[in-house]
Amino acid sequence: MKKNKFMAAIAIATLTLFFISCNDNESVSDNLETSSASEIVALEASVEEVESVADAYSLYAISALEFESNVTGKSDSEKTVPGKRCKDRSGFFPECTEFEEEIVGETVTITVSFPDDCVDRNGDVISGTITVVKSISDTDKTRTVTFSDFTINGHVINGTKTHEYTTENGDGNPQMSGSVDISVETEEGTITKVGTRVVVITSGGDTDIHIDDEKTITGSYTFTDAEGNTKAVEITTALVKPAACKYIAQGVKTYTKNGEVSTLDYGDGTCDNLATLTDADGAVTEIELKRKRRKH
Template sequence: MKKNKFMVAIATAALTLFFTSCNKDESVTDDALETGNVPELVALETSIEAVESTADSYSLYAMSSLDFESTTTGKSDSEKLPPEKRCHDRSGFFPDCTEFSKEVTDNTITITVSFPENCIDRNGDVISGTITIVKSISDTDRTRTATFTDFTINGHVINGTKTHEFTAANNDGNPQISGSVDISVETDEGTVTKVGTRLVVITSGGDTHTHADDEKTITGSHTFTDAEGNTRSVEITTPLVKPAACKYIVEGVKTYTKNGETSSLDYGDGTCDNVGTLTEADGTVTEIELKRKRRKH
């Protein structure tokens, strides 16, 4: 694609998750677009996509890759695991500053993943706060609820829940999580909310434990509301693709609808670059360039 027609700054947190870094040791950070001729809500929603993607990565690998001693058998009170019984992260995704604990009751297992202030993850992002994963002790119920409590990525604060059904192998043999999203994110533009559904599939690399070779596709739809109460419905009309070897989403289309008018953002043809194409409701086409930028304080 031709670049430099329109420059866009991205303002959110790193993407290691469902579509983050080139080797998942890098990430897209701070994805808020400067508005200019780009519709303001589209710009802001694009920034929140980056934050949510990072959060998705943490919940995905917490669900699929954490091994706790005696996690699925026996009963215990809430316990902080000593170093010799530290949770084993098969994916290699979690930074060394991560703290893990578990609680097993008659019916549920609760895994708490917490990060102290100024914890630096493997993407160089500053994170803090807590993610709590709750799952039932059942051979048939694959539902997990991830609750984010002041989970902060480069100054962007996430609160809310994601309720997922984790499938180790779908009909194509790939791992996936699917379910509902109900989160708020504090941004430079105020607190915004995102409510909807989301499906993330590891389409390549799911047969290894490491996160570094995972290619992901993302589909879903949601309602996005900014701090002023402006809303827009958003649907991923062509699956978003985040390869392991690129820090950007390289394919896929999002369609935005407001007051019966639609616009779309096309992430590209599979080429690893930082350019997307926005087509507004009146037919105006603008190329945008994604840049790394952290939230201002």
């Protein structure tokens, strides 16, 4: 009889431990899911910082480069201009940048390339190639920008952005708007962004130099991380990149997944590398914006 009672006690204790273990596992799983969601947003926010640098290179490659048109040894329908004949009116590109322009028929191809460890004026380490293809026609505003292993602080960008560029939008500001389909290699793996994006120079667009240019960014896209986790992202309040700040300093993004909505607020315009995430349950987390890929 004592033996039976003893065995029953062991069984109850085992079941109790089992249920406690199950409950603990559920709790850990919930925490992991919350942590994972926060990490995905932090990753996306850091990729946004990297992409804003890529936007600047695209914008000035489209708007601020001038090439000498008369090149000996080439016909009018096919000219290749070496980098030394290129003028960067913006002063944005580092001295290590190499430029080339090719004109075939009505198509102009501008190639902007960077040797390894080319450091720009903001301290970003740049390498790889950007290619801009446009029509010679003044009425065709479409520009196709292709990134080929274009690397910013260790983040490798590949893919295309197709823009319509105008020197004056309805407010009189330079604007670059269109579609985005890129991949970015990060420390967590390769992510993708597919959607739309509009970049406007809201201040400083009336001068050639880049140092007084304040930019705003709007758009929406699908963000997919290396593990296949996907979020719909919309910039619900325009992101603001001040001329004197390395980081996006203002604006709000909304993330939607499975009907749950969270927001990322970049702040009141103060120049720092912080943003505030509010998840679907109302929990608030401070997110650190990163522009450099961690070294393993």
